[in-house]
Amino acid sequence: MSDHRQNIIVTTDVVLFTIKDDRLHVLLHQRPNEPCKGEWALPGGYIRTNEDKGAEAAAERIMIEKIGLPTQMGGTPAFYMEQLSTWSGPDRDKRGFSVSVVFLILVPEAYLQTTFGHGIALLPVDELPDLAFDHGDMVAAAMKRLRGKSTYSSLPAMLLPETFTMADLQKAYEIATGAKLNTSAFTRKIMALDMIVDTGEVYRGPGARGTRPAKLWRLADGRVTFDRTLA
Amino acid sequence: MSDHRQNIIVTTDVVLFTIKDDRLHVLLHQRPNEPCKGEWALPGGYIRTNEDKGAEAAAERIMIEKIGLPTQMGGTPAFYMEQLSTWSGPDRDKRGFSVSVVFLILVPEAYLQTTFGHGIALLPVDELPDLAFDHGDMVAAAMKRLRGKSTYSSLPAMLLPETFTMADLQKAYEIATGAKLNTSAFTRKIMALDMIVDTGEVYRGPGARGTRPAKLWRLADGRVTFDRTLA
């Protein structure tokens, strides 16, 4: 085989989605340094070969350190994360041939509320500015993945807080898939899948509004994919 | 940010599937060199930063050069290929921290018939030996991807020659999804999707066998995913 000294720059970037004001938002920051200083970009960073167990661990580290995402006991990430894809090439970054392993993270908005200021922002995905590098492609691919997988999995629920109403859940599916759903069919399907569990609690709306309170549900453990489509 | 000199080994590996004798097979070779000399492994190689436009181009180059996969005019690959995922970590390869961008290739068996000998083989996926590195995980992930996507796309048709009978197509779906399908429902669905086009030709079986000849079909261009499931 050829020379091992490839000198390739290896980074990880993260497309973090959440739902805010009933719209899908993505987490971006304005780059403080060159290259592309000042442009909006995805959060990310170098993989540390002496510290990170792999690209996923690097991405977790970066999101916990820089964005302040929550962890459970032992530092385990408390958010949904999956690998999206990898971008590579000689021209993506003018510093040289580079590889970026990109992850998709879905979190409830509440996980983010304490973390902001200094050039970090949630922007709605349908009103994005041009992004640095090929980050625009990455966001587009992430949206495609979310949209596709949402029709046959519980992914949209990862955008919600731990307890939620049926209306919240349906809204999350509508936002994630981009399709308007039929309420009775939606309820039937979610129930048939045993995807959620009744908490016994109810939600009475912001200030008492004189309506029937909605039951609060919680995701049943584990369930992630199913075999029929929703939208 | 930290030191740019990460010295990470960046390779690409390929999980190539085809259907042979009505079973799914994967292309493997016995490693001629250390590490893991003599063990079965996926074909792959280093990304060349001065030559390859990216990981996908590197994988194409390797498969065309080493395995002899066909190209169209201009060297464009004539086979189906998509990125599967990326594996990375300090311990995958004892030479150091390594990253491998893995691709899934689907080809008709006929594309492979001229290329063999010297430690390269098609092995049935349900009778694999232990593989080198983490290549066993890669094959498992590729099978999961194929299985999943096959229920809502024309992927299985990529395992067939350019023209095929309805029975061939159904068989390919059954092999790719692992599920037995209902013939009339399958036909109805494929037809409703306008996924295939009648070539006008027929197939009379290996030696005339005294049966009604089957129509030969061809994939309609482009169509890859649909919105209802098949299995």
Next chain:
DNA sequence: GCAATAGTGTCTTTTAGACACTATCTG
């Protein structure tokens, strides 16, 4: 009771599965 939202029941339409029936070939 009224207004407002939550949640259920039921009728209709669509889609899937089972399986019998017709079609086209060879010897």
Next chain:
DNA sequence: CAGATAGTGTCTAAAAGACACTATTGC
């Protein structure tokens, strides 16, 4: 014509969509 596989039609069962109806709250 018999036998074999290709391909279609039709009946039944299951699932989705539309939408009306009941339930529970605050005022």
